[in-house]
Amino acid sequence: MPKLSRRSFMKFTAASVAASALAQKRAYAKTDDNNKAFPLMTAGAxxxxxxxxxxxxxxxxxxxxxxxxxxxxxxxxxxxxxxxxxxxxxxxxxxxxxSELRLTHPLVRKPGGNKWEPISWDEAIDKIAKKVKDVRDKSFTKTVDVNGNTVTVNRTEGIFSLGSAEIDNEEVYLYTKFNRALGVHHYTHQAEV
Ligand code: SF4
Incomplete structure (x- = not known):
């Protein structure tokens, strides 16, 4: 191992301290640059x-x-x-x-079709209403009354209705009323996802 004279030791120490101070200064300068007060992303929102x-x-x-x-x-x-x-x-x-993948309008796959096509909300609501009526008419429960006659009652076994996690108590009340008026007895007000 090479010998270090007292003078060399002092020079080496002074150089090390200077280098260390310079490095620290650079570090602070770097830190200062990084800490520039950029405006918040949410500023003005x-x-x-x-x-x-x-x-x-x-x-x-x-x-x-x-x-x-x-x-x-x-x-x-x-x-x-x-x-x-x-x-x-x-x-x-x-x-x-x-997301660009987010669906923002109704789609329909026409009978025999192999692709989904956009339709308007009005068209979608009309289609759903017609479908609900068809299924309801075909699946109403029949029973026998006290006179032995077969009668159709307002109860359909053909529809299940799924509510929404977003609706509140009053909306759930209306949702329940709406389903019962339709004769739908299989429903839940909460989207259990
Ligand atoms: S999905 Fe998660 S964040 Fe949203 S309401 Fe439920 S627990 Fe809260």
Whole structure:
């Protein structure tokens, strides 16, 4: 091992301290550059609040919109149910909303067809209403009354109705009334996904 004289040792130490100071200065400069106060992504965005629609837990969401663009969905920290937390489904709300794959209009596959084609909401609602009526007419339950006559009653076994995790108590009440008026007895108000 080469011998280090006292003078060389002092020079070496001074050079090391200088190099170390320079490196530290560079590090601070780098840190300063990295810490530049960039504006927040959400600066200037309008805030509104909603409920995650994926399940009946009903977590609160803080929604940020800039222009016409949804830029952020986060758990609403003051919401009594989730207190800012979201599960992976709720966490993906923004991505789902902004996805190019998101379906935003009804599609129909015509009889004999092999592809889905877009139709208007009015057409879709008419088709569904006609289908509900057809199935209902064909699947009404028959029974025998006290006089021995066969009668058709307002009960269909041909339809199952699935509600939504987004509807509230009053809407569930109306949904139940609507189903019973149709004769649909197989239904659940909650989309159990
Ligand atoms: S899907 Fe997740 S985030 Fe959405 S309401 Fe249910 S628990 Fe909450």
């Amino acid at each position: 309008a805030t509104s609040y909603g409920i995650c629609h994926f399940c009946s837990v009903g977590c609160g969401i803080e929604v940020k919109v800039k222009g016409n663009e949804l830029i952020s969905t986060e758990g609403f920290i003051d919401h009594p149910i989730n207190q800012g937390a979201l599960c992976p489904k709720g966490r993906s709300l923004k991505e789902m909303h902004n």
